[in-house]
Amino acid sequence: METVTLLQPVFDTLLGLALLWLAWRALASPDLFKAIVLFITFGLLMVLAWVRLDAPDVALAEAAIGTGLTGALLLAALTRLNSKSDAKSVHEKEQQRKAHN
Amino acid sequence: MKKSNNAKPITENDSRQAQFRLLLAVPLSALAVGLGYAVLSLPSQAPGLSDHVAAKLEISGVSNPVTAVLLNFRGYDTLLELGVLLLALLGVWSLGAAPKRREPSPGLVLELLSRLLVPLLILVAGYLLWVGGHAPGGAFQAGSVLATAGVLLLLAGWRLDTRFSGLPLRLALVAGLGVFLLVAVVLMLAGGHLLEYPPSFAGALILLIEAAATFSIGTALAALFLGGRPEKGSHR
Amino acid sequence: MIPAFLYALVGVGLFTLGLYALIIHAHLLRKILALNVMASGVFLVLVALAARTQGMPDPVAHAMVITGIVVAVSATALALVLMLRVRIATGRAELAKEPLE
Structure with a gap:
């Protein structure tokens, strides 16, 4: 029990540093897919932080929304962003239409 | 990139x-x-407001302080928050139709896994909803778990039948806000203030509102994942 | 006591990190990620400061954060769809420096 209470500040510090580092990597990573996956990992560690702060309700909400739903939304948007078919062609059609007029 | x-x-x-x-x-x-x-x-x-909450917890109808705050003491927040969810969905829908799916077959693993997980997720959502009265859990958590089940179904290629993507879907979306408002107005007409529950059946009212809100939150979040207005035969 | 302030400082760090990334990145998906990191920082500060009690943490702050998480995910979904519309309209997932044409 002694060691557990002694280790708690160490764990808190490590978790805080890991949160900051993951957020930094997620925001600075050149690859968008990697950035999103790092962001999901960041959300998972946030769940741990909520539990450490005695907020199990928030931890549950974050686990379901912050990691699950936000990650799915971001990945789906990235897939649609990378799919060639819609973006460019519509833009070019618009340009052509303007040129005709 | x-x-x-x-x-x-x-x-x-x-x-x-x-x-x-x-x-x-x-x-x-x-x-x-x-x-x-x-x-x-x-x-x-x-101590913040925790002493106030602890003092009034008995008349709130639930014993989980966070649920008591969300659904009773600060019911306005939750009511308007359901409205915000609907507004966001309205914005998404007004920006265009949902994209057409490209690949029709989701693969064996996803299909079998979704068949296994979706009933389990619905069960977990129901449990979280019920347990929210006296332990961590509640409408938002249950709703988002329900939405996760919906997202899994969408990923597996399941779409709502055309019959349900019109009025029934919209009814499901506004059920939470509607029930919340209905309870509030009925109680106000019955002689109380807006969103003031009589302590004797506050628990039942909160559960009723939470059940409707869970359903609506789940549907709305899954519809947000779809990323557009469902055309003929789309959504959850 | 100590973990509460530690996590509050981590929240401040996340907020600043997110603000920095929000300003320097042009890509809209990165801006959305940065906004989410900022939101996580704010939530962390709120919940950490609510934990400064002897017994039960302040449930009002927890309820507000749960509401905030749900609002954040719906705003993210709307922002992602707007980003896809920008991409369809201009061919790029960035805001134009000068008005087009």
Whole structure:
């Protein structure tokens, strides 16, 4: 029990540093897919932080929304962003239409 | 990262960008230090409103303080928050139709896994909803678990039948807000204030509102995942 | 006591990090990620400061954060769809420096 209470500040510090580092990597990573996956990992560690702060309700909400739903939304948007078919062609059609007029 | 088709030449901007970042780091670190100082200068003991909540917990109808705050003491927040969810969905729907699916077959693993997981997720959502009265859980958590089940179904290629994607879907979306408002107005007409539950059956009312809200939150979040207005035969 | 302030400082750090990334990145998906990191920082500060009690942490702050998480995810979904519309309209997932045409 002694060691557990002694280790708690160490764990808190490590978790805080890991949160900051993951957020930094997620925001600075050149690859968008990697950035999103790092962001999901960041959300998972946030769940741990909520539990450490005695907020199990928030931890549950974050686990379901912050990691699950936000990650799915971001990945789906990235897939649609990378799919060639819609973006460019519509833009070019618009340009052509303007040129005709 | 893929470069967009008309990206500007980066080389000449590079040094200026680095300068800008360095310049930006100065005020932002000042901001961080200031905020950190403000946080550290707060008293280390501040009970906040927890004593008030603990004192009134008995008449709220539930024994989980967070649910009591969400659904009873600060019911306005939750009511308007359901409205915000609907507004966001309205915005998404007004920006265009949901994209057509490209690949029709989701693969064996996803299909079998979704068949296994979706009933389990619905069960977990029901459990979270029920347990929210006296332990961590509640409408938002249950709703988001329900939405996760919906997202899994969408990923597996399941779509709502055309019969249900019109009025029934919209009814499901507004059920939470509707039930909440209905309870509030009925209670107000019965002689109380808006959103003031009589303590004797506050628990049942909260469960009723939470059940409707869970259903609506789940449907709305899954519909948000679809990323557009469902055309003929789409959605959850 | 100590973990509460530690996590509050981590929240401040996340907020600043997110603000920095929000300003320097042009890509809209990165801006959305940065906004989410900022939101996580704010939530962390709120919940950490609510934990400064002897017994039960302040449930009002927890309820507000749960509401905030749900609002954040719906705002993210709307922002992602707007980003896709920008991409369809202009061919790029960035805001134009000068008005088009």
